[in-house]
Amino acid sequence: MSSALAVYLTNEAPAAHWNPKSNVVFDGDAAKIVLVDDESENLRRIQKAGRTLDNNGLVKVAVSGDGWDMERQWALYQGFTSTLSKNDVVWHTGDAEAAKHLDAMRDATRFSRELTNLPAEDIYPESLAERVIEHFKGLAPDAISAEFIKGEALKDAGWMGIYTVGRASQHAPGMLVLDYNPTGDDNAPVDTALIGKGITYDSGGYSIKPSEGMLSMKCDMGGAATVTGALSLAIRRGLNKRVKLILCCAENMIDGRAYKLGDIIRYKNGLTVEVVNTDAEGRLVLADGLQAAGEFGAKNIIDAATLTGAAQMAVGNEYNALFSVDDSAAARALKNADKEHELLWRLPLASWHSENCPSAFADTANSRPQKGGGAGGASNAAGFLLRFAPEQGKGWLHFDLAGAYQKSATAMWATGATALGVRTIAATVQGD
Incomplete structure (x- = not known):
């Protein structure tokens, strides 16, 4: 787990030194994705955050903390997936059934x-x-x-x-x-x-x-x-x-x-x-x-x-x-x-x-x-x-x-x- 960057969800606005429109911010050895009230928009924000993480050179992230359901994890995966399929997402350890379904979708797609x-x-x-x-x-x-x-x-x-x-x-x-x-x-x-x-x-x-x-x-x-x-x-x-x-x-x-x-x-x-x-x-x-x-x-x-x-x-x-x-x-x-x-x-x-x-x-x-x-x-x-x-x-x-x-x-x-x-x-x- 230590080799993967932990990715959390938050409802808190970014700190003042971040652009207030940022959908992902970095906090030490972790990243936080900023959510809004609209869930369909949240899935888009999470997928976009995945692209940001890939563009910053990351190759492995771990879903961490609270608030992650299967679709939110999948949105992160879709954004974080690189063209050559070398990136890896570690699913949330708290939901084994979701991880099973996510593995199936990942392998097939x-x-x-x-x-x-x-x-x-x-x-x-x-x-x-x-x-x-x-x-x-x-x-x-x-x-x-x-x-x-x-x-x-x-x-x-x-x-x-x-x-x-x-x-x-x-x-x-x-x-x-x-x-x-x-x-x-x-x-x-x-x-x-x-x-x-x-x-x-x-x-x-x-x-x-x-x-x-x-x-x-x-x-x-x-x-x-x-x-x-x-x-x-x-x-x-x-x-x-x-x-x-x-x-x-x-x-x-x-x-x-x-x-x-x-x-x-x-x-x-x-x-x-x-x-x-x-x-x-x-x-x-x-x-x-x-x-x-x-x-x-x-x-x-x-x-x-x-x-x-x-x-x-x-x-x-x-x-x-x-x-x-x-x-x-x-x-x-x-x-x-x-x-x-x-x-x-x-x-x-x-x-x-x-x-x-x-x-x-x-x-x-x-x-x-x-x-x-x-x-x-x-x-x-x-x-x-x-x-x-x-x-x-x-x-x-x-x-x-x-x-x-x-x-x-x-x-x-x-x-x-x-x-x-x-x-x-x-x-x-x-x-x-």
């Missing part, structure tokens, strides 16, 4: 963040699948089986979205199907399918991104990392339902085999899609995942993706965006986000959004031929996915992860992945 933050040289479709399989076989070895369909086998299986987007890369595209089945019954129904966009690097293809836009595109598999972390956390919390994890993995690169604007993709369900923007590739791979979820007969379907800049423009980098045509499913997700203290906002999605990317040459286009997909880009992207969602979208939730990655450090977050959404999706998988 750390894995999610590490997957997202690793460079594309290390995380490509097959290596992503290998790391995820290894993680779950270490976590629940008797309940896990997995298959990775890659390269030409994708084409043979009819998964043309993933195949088309990823065929230009030296790293073969693939679909990981991981089955978590704790029931012991091979015929047990699939309660939930979790689908993640696993674009391990996104150059934009022939609709190429500018250099500054490509710098952070190792994070375009943040959806895959988020649903992976969510399943990991749900298992640690005692999940006893069968869940299929479907990761749609590809590098969106350019060579002589790359898909081009004007190409037509024919999907397994017969739908044809004209490519009007090769940088709107995430929805093309998720379409395969949604069809796979339908084949598995999943009762509930959740997909997560760093899908559109339009969602970020709408909700900023502090929230994730939620889309669904199932009001009861959306209400459950929003309730869980509130319970888990994660920011989530529902944006519009109606059945007619699926018609908002018309094509003269195919059933639909993958976007509009305008910058960012034009007005309503995030809803139109969700509308595209709705075409592939089983049961006309009943039981389906689409998370557009606007808050999954910070390109630079903020007052709340270190640079890189945040794992925002892991807790909400884990709670939604577990159900009431």
